Amino acid sequence: MRKLINHPDDLAVELIDGFVLTNSKKVKRVARHVCARSEAPIAGKVGVVIGGGAGHEPLFLEFIGRGMADVSVHGQIFAAPTPDAILTAIQAADAGQGVMLLYNNYAGDVLNFDMAQELARMQGIEVETVLINDEISAFPPERAEERRGTTADHIVIHIAGAAAESGASFAEVLRITRKAVLNSRSLGVSTAPCTLPETGLGTFTLADGRMEFGMGLHGEAGIRQCDLLTADQTADELLAAIIADLPFRAGDEVIALINGYGATTRMEMFLVMRRMHAWLAEKGIAIHASELGEFCTAQEMGGVSVTLMRLDEELKKFYDCAADSPGYKSIS
Amino acid sequence: MRKLINHPDDLAVELIDGFVLTNSKKVKRVARHVCARSEAPIAGKVGVVIGGGAGHEPLFLEFIGRGMADVSVHGQIFAAPTPDAILTAIQAADAGQGVMLLYNNYAGDVLNFDMAQELARMQGIEVETVLINDEISAFPPERAEERRGTTADHIVIHIAGAAAESGASFAEVLRITRKAVLNSRSLGVSTAPCTLPETGLGTFTLADGRMEFGMGLHGEAGIRQCDLLTADQTADELLAAIIADLPFRAGDEVIALINGYGATTRMEMFLVMRRMHAWLAEKGIAIHASELGEFCTAQEMGGVSVTLMRLDEELKKFYDCAADSPGYKSIS
Amino acid sequence: MSYTGTDFRRSAAAITSKISAECMHLCELDSAVGDGDHGTTIQRGTKAGLEKLQTSPPASLSEDLSSFSMGMLSSMGGASGPIYGSFFMGMASAAKGHESADAPLFLAMLKQGLAQIQKIGKAEAGDKTLIDSLSPAIQAYEAALAEGADFATCLQKMTAAAWAGVEHTKSLISKRGRSRYAGERGIGSPDAGATSMAFMLECFANTATGDKSCAS
Amino acid sequence: MSYTGTDFRRSAAAITSKISAECMHLCELDSAVGDGDHGTTIQRGTKAGLEKLQTSPPASLSEDLSSFSMGMLSSMGGASGPIYGSFFMGMASAAKGHESADAPLFLAMLKQGLAQIQKIGKAEAGDKTLIDSLSPAIQAYEAALAEGADFATCLQKMTAAAWAGVEHTKSLISKRGRSRYAGERGIGSPDAGATSMAFMLECFANTATGDKSCAS
Ligand SMILES: Nc1ncnc2c1ncn2[C@@H]1O[C@H](COP(=O)(O)OP(=O)(O)O)[C@@H](O)[C@H]1O
Ligand SMILES: Nc1ncnc2c1ncn2[C@@H]1O[C@H](COP(=O)(O)OP(=O)(O)O)[C@@H](O)[C@H]1O
Ligand SMILES: [Mg+2]
Ligand SMILES: [Mg+2]
Ligand SMILES: [Mg+2]
Ligand SMILES: [Mg+2]
Numbered sequence A, B: 001m002r003k004l005i006n007h008p009d010d011l012a013v014e015l016i017d018g019f020v021l022t023n024s025k026k027v028k029r030v031a032r033h034v035c036a037r038s039e040a041p042i043a044g045k046v047g048v049v050i051g052g053g054a055g056h057e058p059l060f061l062e063f064i065g066r067g068m069a070d071v072s073v074h075g076q077i078f079a080a081p082t083p084d085a086i087l088t089a090i091q092a093a094d095a096g097q098g099v100m101l102l103y104n105n106y107a108g109d110v111l112n113f114d115m116a117q118e119l120a121r122m123q124g125i126e127v128e129t130v131l132i133n134d135e136i137s138a139f140p141p142e143r144a145e146e147r148r149g150t151t152a153d154h155i156v157i158h159i160a161g162a163a164a165e166s167g168a169s170f171a172e173v174l175r176i177t178r179k180a181v182l183n184s185r186s187l188g189v190s191t192a193p194c195t196l197p198e199t200g201l202g203t204f205t206l207a208d209g210r211m212e213f214g215m216g217l218h219g220e221a222g223i224r225q226c227d228l229l230t231a232d233q234t235a236d237e238l239l240a241a242i243i244a245d246l247p248f249r250a251g252d253e254v255i256a257l258i259n260g261y262g263a264t265t266r267m268e269m270f271l272v273m274r275r276m277h278a279w280l281a282e283k284g285i286a287i288h289a290s291e292l293g294e295f296c297t298a299q300e301m302g303g304v305s306v307t308l309m310r311l312d313e314e315l316k317k318f319y320d321c322a323a324d325s326p327g328y329k330s331i332s
Numbered sequence C, D: 001m002s003y004t005g006t007d008f009r010r011s012a013a014a015i016t017s018k019i020s021a022e023c024m025h026l027c028e029l030d031s032a033v034g035d036g037d038h039g040t041t042i043q044r045g046t047k048a049g050l051e052k053l054q055t056s057p058p059a060s061l062s063e064d065l066s067s068f069s070m071g072m073l074s075s076m077g078g079a080s081g082p083i084y085g086s087f088f089m090g091m092a093s094a095a096k097g098h099e100s101a102d103a104p105l106f107l108a109m110l111k112q113g114l115a116q117i118q119k120i121g122k123a124e125a126g127d128k129t130l131i132d133s134l135s136p137a138i139q140a141y142e143a144a145l146a147e148g149a150d151f152a153t154c155l156q157k158m159t160a161a162a163w164a165g166v167e168h169t170k171s172l173i174s175k176r177g178r179s180r181y182a183g184e185r186g187i188g189s190p191d192a193g194a195t196s197m198a199f200m201l202e203c204f205a206n207t208a209t210g211d212k213s214c215a216s
Helices: A008-022 A083-093 A107-122 A141-146 A153-165 A170-182 A231-245 A266-283 A313-319 B008-022 B083-093 B107-122 B141-146 B153-165 B170-182 B231-245 B266-283 B313-319 C005-021 C023-033 C038-054 C061-073 C080-095 C103-121 C131-146 C151-169 C178-186 C192-208 D005-021 D023-033 D038-054 D061-073 D080-095 D103-121 D131-146 D151-169 D178-186 D192-208
Strands: A027-031 A034-037 A047-054 A071-077 A099-104 A127-132 A184-192 A210-213 A224-227 A253-260 A286-293 A302-310 A323-325 A328-330 B027-031 B034-037 B047-054 B071-077 B099-104 B127-132 B184-192 B210-213 B224-227 B253-260 B286-293 B302-310 B323-325 B328-330
Touching: A008 A027, A008 A034, A008 A047, A008 A071, A008 B266, A008 B286, A027 A083, A034 A083, A047 A083, A047 A107, A047 A153, A071 A083, A071 C038, A083 A099, A083 A107, A099 A107, A099 A153, A099 A170, A107 A127, A107 C080, A107 C103, A127 A153, A127 A170, A153 A170, A153 A302, A153 A313, A153 A323, A153 A328, A170 A184, A170 A313, A184 A231, A210 A231, A231 A266, A231 A302, A253 A266, A266 A286, A266 A302, A266 B008, A286 A313, A286 B008, B008 B027, B008 B034, B008 B047, B008 B071, B027 B083, B034 B083, B047 B083, B047 B107, B047 B153, B071 B083, B071 D038, B083 B099, B083 B107, B099 B107, B099 B153, B099 B170, B107 B127, B107 D080, B107 D103, B127 B153, B127 B170, B153 B170, B153 B302, B153 B313, B153 B323, B153 B328, B170 B184, B170 B313, B184 B231, B210 B231, B231 B266, B231 B302, B253 B266, B266 B286, B266 B302, B286 B313, C005 C023, C005 C038, C005 C061, C005 C192, C023 C038, C023 C178, C023 C192, C038 C061, C038 C080, C038 C192, C061 C080, C080 C103, C080 C192, C103 C131, C103 C151, C131 C151, C131 C192, C151 C192, D005 D023, D005 D038, D005 D061, D005 D192, D023 D038, D023 D178, D023 D192, D038 D061, D038 D080, D038 D192, D061 D080, D080 D103, D080 D192, D103 D131, D103 D151, D131 D151, D131 D192, D151 D192
Parallel strands: A047 A071, A047 A099, A099 A127, A253 A286, B047 B071, B047 B099, B099 B127, B253 B286
Antiparallel strands: A027 A034, A034 A071, A184 A210, A184 A302, A210 A224, A253 A302, A323 A328, B027 B034, B034 B071, B184 B210, B184 B302, B210 B224, B253 B302, B323 B328
């Protein structure tokens, strides 16, 4: 293995230690696996809890702050957090206005979050769940509720956080967040595998010069392997699939996002972004904002994903609000 | 190779295309290899030009904006920009208050920037150079002026940009920037090599499970290879060398920075940061701010570097100013 | 012969050391089609469960099963945390009010464990999950009991059937968890969770019958 | 025999195609101790220089050398851009006012090229740079000329000495550019820039003497 770690058992906790030390002015540690923005719970505001397995940093750990989530809860690398930790997170976000659980649709996460939601409700906390399921490759549109959540995460979280920050009611925050999810589509391609830090095992094998479309964030099998395409060809394939899926149409206004999975250079991301702009212009789809970076990683996996979110006036208003989290800042 | 590119000859220009499209609200293209913040040149303000070879993104390309540089100029991957492009950059930054050239101390950069500086002076533009040379491994303190610039870059640029933004005179901006450089020290370790996108050639070889201290950002040979250490041991080695070099002492106040070189996970960076905090606390060195991320990459090289910058009241004041560039944002 | 709280504490210790010994093997199985962490996850869970037992005062069989379940639930996460937590919680609830389990009660405990797994996880036999070792194991146990076999024999039949179930998972296409995306590519590899479940059942059988070979 | 502007245009074409053919080889040499881009850098430079010549009207030898230099300077970057730009600029300034170069003038041009390289780059012979092929090449040329050799012979001696210089760089420890950090680890590899310089000088010689073998 090529990773700088200490004892494998301590990874998740030590990484959160480091995160809190790095951002001590703006975040606090609530429990071993739970962090919150310093002010949480915030009186009069709907609480937003995000979380999932660790190892995808900055997702979810670092997306707490103004215009983002209140609390993040993490499991071990690639393993959903436990119900007791999630319950602690819900309590830390709860200011009596309702708490939204916002996370990616994976079996393990749903099992653990649902248990915690039950426990919290038994304590009288109002809790509802919104699942993120933007990844299009694994299931056709008719089975969208089975789809996984991936790289739309931080913009969905931002819109949810901005809506909550605006003082919107629990029902409103849930509605707006669901709308953000429903209008998001993502697809990615992997060019290099990653290793699990606990064991040093690779999550999958992929020969040099090959690529796989639809590879999951934990090495879940994708839908198509082929020889490495150019940046332009890659953008073409990803965009064609995404645009057809919603479908996005001429006249739509979108956020155009390129995410790097870990070992991808920003150079590569900029090349894909360049082509995406030409593509969307040709289709008559307007770009409200472009985002490029590592928002959701799978350790040092190589490759990129493309995410489009279609905006209406309401989503645009919340998207344009400021965000100030360690992992995502937006200055309006 | 495992990279998403188009034609190798077009890499540098296409990556700048993508950068400008991504950030069209805040930056503009001045020439093929030259970008500027939209408002440049800014009346009454000292101009700051940064630049170097491409392939280290976000450095330097993305460090233009409020509280950062005015103009960035780039060469091909790992190759210093050409004198004519640098001259164009100087002109784009010049508001008649003087232009500072701020870049890393590499032979190729110095040769090209010096030529451009001559040409600009012949045109009557007041230009001075400040070289960044924070990397301690290659030369002993007595030969500090031969040292390379590495991962102190973005904080030096930020302090320079904030000083310029404050309306300081040319002489003041130069003095403050030089002070920031003189108080910065960095050392890194590589855990995995990278490939040059034009040729697919590796820049160096490093067996799985080995690490090399002092490896350069372009694969320049380091000072010591050994078996992979733990995150804590790695932090210990890096910090011991850095602290002894300035030397940093009890009572000093510093910026504590961890930079990832490309394929490094944030998990690893957080582990090193965690140890750094313990170390500095033990030495009685106060941390004014912690920074963690990929600021200066070497394609998909694995590994981290540690940078410390010692602050006085003046440096602290400028460091604490807001920064709003695509590659580095700081919200005060 | 009956299965007491003390027996369960011995089972828990045996399970924990067996799982630790097989940790990398289970990770490799999970890595073929999933994310490669089943071994470390279940190791963390069994260690936490055992620690919970070791730090709590002597208690009933049901209370001990419940403590072990809580230890797993609050340490594992992932898909297998709630699944295994539910399994032991189901066993605990069937054991409630009993000092120890005889062969029929142990069957009821296993069935209740399976029921809890299915209640939370919604998987069916054939979905390539740990149900595909647990369910045939229970059936074999029940058939042996119906034929009048003694407790020890029931447990032996259970273990053999669990391993046959593991073998059978090689031919299945996953319908649950991360491995479902592999589709037909998963054929040929046994399910990681089915394998860890077979190790657990084997340890139950061995400690119940006094065989220490599992506590290696 | 004399070396004219037309000859230089032929040399430039020959250099450009030779460098293109050797591009990966030069990258590999640079990659051993530097950053692996010398081939692509010098290829970019020679192509740009040649294009500059091809798109400018017929001009004097000096003007053409100067155009080629500017093409390199404004396209290469890196350490070698200013170095090679200076080399051709030095040659241009020595050729100024002459229709063509005879053997002594060509020597003066080479010397002026070397002087410009040293003025800007500050390297000495033995620092493991392109000076270590250029400088012995000039000495060999000068020695041949002093012995009364004709232009063609001087050029042949120059080329042979350049390659001997390349060979000699294998034993040197770099003191300049990125390769200096390799220290003793660089021993055994020839310097990339010395190699590209030898190719250039060889192409000069071949085109001057009418040998087309370099323009492959
Ligand atoms: N719905 C389910 N019902 C029963 N068992 C399941 C279910 N989903 C997953 N499993 C079991 O969990 C195992 C994977 O566990 P683990 O690797 O620890 O979790 P994760 O999939 O979150 O990484 C699978 O091999 C399978 O046996
Ligand atoms: N100061 C110098 N004087 C002469 N030649 C030099 C000097 N520095 C570097 N070189 C030459 O430049 C070559 C490297 O060129 P190149 O790889 O294109 O640039 P970079 O080092 O910027 O990547 C070296 O092999 C060496 O021959
Ligand atoms: Mg997992
Ligand atoms: Mg270079
Ligand atoms: Mg798993
Ligand atoms: Mg080079």
